[in-house]
Amino acid sequence: MTDPNKGLSLAEQEERELQQAVAMSLNQNLGQQETGVTTSNKSNFGRATRDFYDEGAWAMTLFNSSAREIIISPNPGDRKRVEGEPAFLRPSEDSLYLGGLLTILHSIPLAREALLQRNKILSNYGHDPQWWNGQPINLPKIVTIQDAHDGDTDWDDIIYETQRLVAFLDITERSFGSVDALASLKSMSTYDSEGSIGRFLETWQDAAVRADPGNQLATVFSSKAYKRPLTVYDTPIHKDFFILESFVDPEHGQTLYDVLDRAIWSDRPGEELDDVWLEHVGEIFTVRLESTDNTKPIDVKIPAVFYPDRYLADFRDFSRDFRAQRLQEYDGIFKLDNLINRFSASKSAMHSKGMTLKETLEKAASAVSVTLPKSLANGANGLSLSPEAANAEAKRLADELREVSSKIDDKLKELVQRRERAIETLRGYTKILTESSDVSGKTPHYKYTLRGVCTDPHVTYVLRPSDHTEMADNEPTTVDEWQWWRISFSTDDAKARQAELQKSDASTSRNADVIGYTARKVREIEVLKAAREESKNVLLIYANGNAMNFREEPIPPPLQEFINADNAAFDAEFKEQASAEDAAGRQNEDSSSATRQDENTEMNELAQDGQRGTTPAAANVNVFDYQVSSFGDAADSSQEMQERGGRALLGQSNTAGPVQYSPSTNAAWNQ
Known part of the structure; x- marks a missing residue:
């Protein structure tokens, strides 16, 4: 047996023995004893358990040689904000929709003002040249003894980081930034990356109320719902919420109100109506819809103007009346569906082949005309008829079958028409308090307009001031003064943008995909169509008139200085790139010059050798x-x-x- 200490000095042997003793105390495996799978021929990767491995018997390999890394373009020109285009926040792996949410909220004047929290401004917001790409900025802070005792010294970090992002969207020279630093805060930790937007709004409000209890802007994102128990003497149950979330069953033709009716009221035939209402709707109202079928989009008609009046306390009694009438219509439709199914489905063996009752009767009538005359003529069932009588009997029976089939067909048409009328009546209930000229005689008062949509984590639709109004002193008020933008951030967008700019980055690794963005103007009808058809998971942000008519003010000077420093760091990237390109150009010129000089020297030497070797004969x-x-x-x-x-x-x-x-x-x- 080979002595493992052979060739080691005394000091090395002592060090080795000490390591073994420590390892034994920690119950680690030593020497040739190993753990793992021994009966499989597959390679297994685990921790090293030997002191020595033969280099020829093992090697490190890539986990997946075909895997491609996704990187942000190293060329600062690809990340420079184009004049007239809105800046945005790219999606984060930990918080999928947070970047899109903040991009949209920044375009709502009241939401922007609330997120700035002007009563809690730092004198210095720090600086990191990679903050725009998600690198956190850690600043020293003064904390109270109580906060330190509770372990809650970072509660206000969400306010400061949000302020940085809002200021970034205001005046950055970059085309996009990142919410990674915000998503990495301890207060933002959540197991559900898609639920991070609700977590953000709730955590931000808690911090904002704590920082400035009297500031009403701290609650602009929250709404309040009430539910009264079965007895009127019990205290109603209430719940504050920031996002109204609902699953969507695949049903063509339904509207956002149909989905919200089920989410808020949950009315069911045969059950007593719940007394549920919205006591308060925030100035900014956020809705998230998710299809129950992962293979299909939500297929919900999204209104550009939303009225929440039907759910408010002012219309509780009125809403209960039409909710009860609607349940009766649902019950009638359910009975009609059963009748239609009874008249449509065949109980014969033909039904297993996908044939309806009408089709079965038609087939039977055709078969009777052919087979019955022969059977009767041959004395089937103890009857023996002449061919003429048999044909007449077969014709009579076939006519009866066709008559029954025709009656069933007429009955089915009648039932279908009744069902369509019932559905139309239901649609009438859905329209109550949803339009300015309401047929019910009740006019809705609380108007909300659609300000943004996220159809995917990387696709954001945002309504921004038009080009001719962005520089105006007054905020845009009319519809024509606002413009919809579609912003997408993906590898395909990077290819599309580079193709548009007719350039490529030769420095990118062959095993890496560059991720980039596209930003283009779209029409409102395109936004509504995308919200309905593009995705199975959609985020909608509405805002009322108070939120849109709020007069915006410039960002505070400390935040201005913070973004100026970031813009300076971005400008330094261009200078570094120019210096690197100049150095590379000079290096290439020097290399070419040296090559030409070497070639000239070689040619001169050859010429001199030729002169010395020349003779008159040659x-x-x-x-x-x-x-x-x-x-x-x-x-x-x-x-x-x-x-x-x-x-x-x-x-x-x-x-x-x-x-x-x-x-x-x-x-x-x-x-």
Whole structure:
């Protein structure tokens, strides 16, 4: 057995024994004893359990050689904000929709003002050149003894980081930033990356109320719902919420109100109506819809103008009346569906082949016309009829079957028409208090307009001031003064943008995909269509008139200085790139110059050797398959060489005669 201590010095042996003793105390495996799978032929990766491994028996390999890394373009020009385009926040792996949410909220004046929290401004927001890409900024802070005792010293970090992001969207020279630093806060930790937006709004409000209890802007994102128990004497149950979330069952033709009716009221036939209402709807109202079928989009008609009046306390009694009437219509539709199914489905063996009752009767009538005359003529069932009588009986029976089929068909049409009328009545209930000119005689008062949509984590639709109003002193108020934008951030968008700019980045690794963005103007009808058809998971942000009519003010000076520093860091990227390109250009020029100098030196040496070896009998010398004329005393030392086909190799003057190929000096060319 080989001594493992052989060749080691005394000090090394003592060190080895000490390590073994420590390892034993920690119950680690030593020497040749290993743990793992021993009966499988597959390779297994685990911790190293030996002190020595033969290099020829193992090697480190890539986990997936075909995997591609996704990187942000190293070229700052690809990340520079284009004039007229809105800046945005890219999606985060930990908080999928948070970037899109903040991008949209920044375009709502009241939401922007609330997130700025002007009553809690730092004198210095720090700086990190990679903050825009998600690097956190950690600043020293003064904390109270109570906060330190509770372990809650970071409660206000969410306010400061949100302020940085709002200021970034205001005046950055970059095209996009990141919410990674915000998502990485301890207060933002959540197991559900899609639920991070609700977590953010709730955590932000808690911090904002704590920082400035009297500031009403701290609660602009929250709404309050009430539910009264079965007895009127019990205290109603209430719940504050920031996002109204609902699953959507696949049903073509339904509207947002249909979905919210089920989410808020949950009315069911045969059950007593719940007394549920919204006591308060926030100035900014957020809705998230998710399809129950992962293969299909939500297919819900999204209104550009939303009225929550039907759910408010002012219309509780009125809503209960039409809710009860609607349940009756649902019950009638349910009964009609059962009748339609009874008249449609066949109980015969033909039904297993997908045939309806009407089709079965038609098939039976056709079969009777053919088979019954023969059966009756042959005395089937103890009857023996003449061919004429058998044909007449078969015709009579076939006509009866067709008559029954026709009656069933007429009944089905009647039932379907009744069902359509019932559905139309239901749609009428859905429209109550949802339009300014309501047929019910009740006019809705609380108007909300759609301000943004996220159809995917990387796709955001946002309504921004039009180009001609962004520089105006007054906030835009009319519809024409706002413009919808579609912002998408993906590898496909990077390719599309580079194709548009007709450039490529040769420095990108072949095993890496560059991720980039596109931003383009779209019409409102395109936004509503995308919200309905693009995705199975949609985020909708509405805002009321108070939120949109709020007059915006410039960001506070400390935040202005913070973004100015970030813009300066971005400008430094351009300077570094220019310096690197200049250095690379000079290096290439120096390399080319050195190459030309070496070639000139070599040619001069060859020319001098040719002069020394020239005899009167041999005026020309062949050098590497080229015929070089002898260099006379009167000839210039700068000569021109030409390739076999006449192409110049060195750009020198041709004061001497051109180089000519001499077949007689190289037999290989004659083969």
